[in-house]
Amino acid sequence: MNRTETELAGLDGALKRAGGQVDAALEALLPRPAGLQGRVQEAMRYAVFGGGKRLRPFLILQSAGLFGTPVECALRAGAAIECVHTYSLVHDDLPCMDNDDLRRGRATAHRAFDEATAVLAGDGLLTFAFEILTAAETHSSAAVRARLVSELACAAGSNGMIGGQMIDIEAPAHSFGADDVILLQRLKTGALFEFCCVAGPILAEAGVEHENRLRDYARDFGLVFQITDDLLDVLSTAEKTGKAVGKDAQQGKATLVSLLGIDGARARADELAWHASQAVACYGKSANLLQMLPSYLLTRES
Numbered sequence: 001m002n003r004t005e006t007e008l009a010g011l012d013g014a015l016k017r018a019g020g021q022v023d024a025a026l027e028a029l030l031p032r033p034a035g036l037q038g039r040v041q042e043a044m045r046y047a048v049f050g051g052g053k054r055l056r057p058f059l060i061l062q063s064a065g066l067f068g069t070p071v072e073c074a075l076r077a078g079a080a081i082e083c084v085h086t087y088s089l090v091h092d093d094l095p096c097m098d099n100d101d102l103r104r105g106r107a108t109a110h111r112a113f114d115e116a117t118a119v120l121a122g123d124g125l126l127t128f129a130f131e132i133l134t135a136a137e138t139h140s141s142a143a144v145r146a147r148l149v150s151e152l153a154c155a156a157g158s159n160g161m162i163g164g165q166m167i168d169i170e171a172p173a174h175s176f177g178a179d180d181v182i183l184l185q186r187l188k189t190g191a192l193f194e195f196c197c198v199a200g201p202i203l204a205e206a207g208v209e210h211e212n213r214l215r216d217y218a219r220d221f222g223l224v225f226q227i228t229d230d231l232l233d234v235l236s237t238a239e240k241t242g243k244a245v246g247k248d249a250q251q252g253k254a255t256l257v258s259l260l261g262i263d264g265a266r267a268r269a270d271e272l273a274w275h276a277s278q279a280v281a282c283y284g285k286s287a288n289l290l291q292m293l294p295s296y297l298l299t300r301e302s
Contacts, residue, residue, distance in 0.1 A: 008299070011292050018061050019054040022082060025075040029132060043113045043121035044128075047086050051104035055225075056081045056196045062290050063200025063214055066283050076138040077148060077199050080129040084156055085192060087125035090118050092165070098247070126156070139203060147202050155195040164188025168253070176254040182223065185256075189229075190222030197221075213279060217290065220276035223256075224294045227269040230255040231262065232301070269298055 026048055033042040057078025064074035093100040093108040094115060101111050110118035132138065133148045154160055164187030171184065197218035201210040233247065234257055249258070257265040273294035280287040 007288075007292055008296055011289055011296050014289055015053060015055070015058055018058045021061075021071075021075055022054045022057040022078050023049070025079045026082060029076075029079050030128070039113070040117060040120045040124055043109055043117050044124050046112055047090050047109045047121055047125065048082065050106060052082075052086075054078070054082060056085055056192060059193065059196035059218075059221075059290075059293075060199045062287075062293075063197045064203050066200055066280075066286050066290075067204030067206050067210070069200065069203045072137075073139055073203055074200070076132055076135070077203065080132040080138075080148075080152065081192065081196055081199075083125040083129040083132070084152065087122040087129075088156075088161060088165075088192075090122040090125070094118060097165075097169075141205070144202060144205060148199060151195050151198060151202065155191040160187055160191035161189075164191065171253045172251050178256065178259050181254055181256055181259065185223060185226040186219065189226050190219060193222040193225070194218040213282070217276050217279040220272045220279065221294050221297075224269050224272045224276065224297050227256050227265050227272075228297050228300060230257040231265060231269075233257075234262065266298075273298060 030045055030048060031041050033039070033045070057075070060078045060081060061071070061074045064071075064077075089103060090109045092098055093103055094110055100108055102108065106112075108118075109121055113121070129152065130149055133152065134145055136145075138148070139145050156162065158166075164184050167180075167184045168188055174180070176184070194215050197214040198211045201207065201214060204210075233255075234249070255265075256268060260268060276294040277291040280290045283290075
């Protein structure tokens with residue numbers, strides 16, 4: 001195994017360890033099913049503990065680690081972003097949206113429970129994320145907690161993830177060019193990645209210079225993630241990805257893969273991965289995993 005392979009194996013191990021930490025935090029934080037409202041709490045847990053790489057919390061842990069932030073604080077922020085991300089998947093899978101039956105290799109929430117319960121479970125996860133962030137255990141400073149809430153609300157709102165989802169719904173009726181696709185992806189997928197990367201310097205009260213540097217990293221990283229996701233949609237199978245594939249082509253949606261071709265999209269992803277790694281090079285060895293992560297995405301199969 002050469003040095004690069006060794007490093008990537010180390011990153012894979014770090015992702016798994018962080019995933020275990022995040023799962024433990026979520027297990028402790030999420031309400032346990034009880035009382036007449038227990039069904040929605042059960043559905044919330046079903047969705048959250050349905051697998052996933054915990055990539056977004058990992059970014060928070062790594063960005064916070066650059067500044068020596070206590071792991072416990074970063075894990076709470078990571079649990080909050082995972083709740084928001086999971087809520088978006090639950091709603092995205094609904095019949096009125098993508099109408100998917102499979103998520104992470106098992107039945108989607110509305111199939112495992114019912115449509116109304118899935119809607120409420122998504123709502124419950126979204127609101128619970130802000131409950132986590134506003135708690136004093138997340139940070140001793142109320143101003144820092146307010147910044148986290150504001151950043152996450154913007155990232156998840158109509159000028160962020162929800163806005164991107166709206167564009168995605170409208171996409172089949174339009175002839176999108178590359179700039180339109182990039183805007184869609186930066187809102188729908190990239191906005192939450194931006195939150196994850198700026199959460200570190202916010203928790204550390206490190207200042208706007210560090211926030212901007214990590215925001216730049218996140219923007220390139222987010223596009224790498226989306227390009228690889230679109231490549232999997234074209235080249236992989238439902239068995240490997242744990243979800244339906246080929247849907248973008250069936251619906252006539254433009255992606256950077258459809259616009260640039262497979263080789264062109266891969267080349268663009270390589271370029272973006274390099275730029276992302278350079279954005280955090282100034283942090284030295286403490287940013288090693290952040291530097292490797294964009295290239296790691298290029299090798300993923302699910």
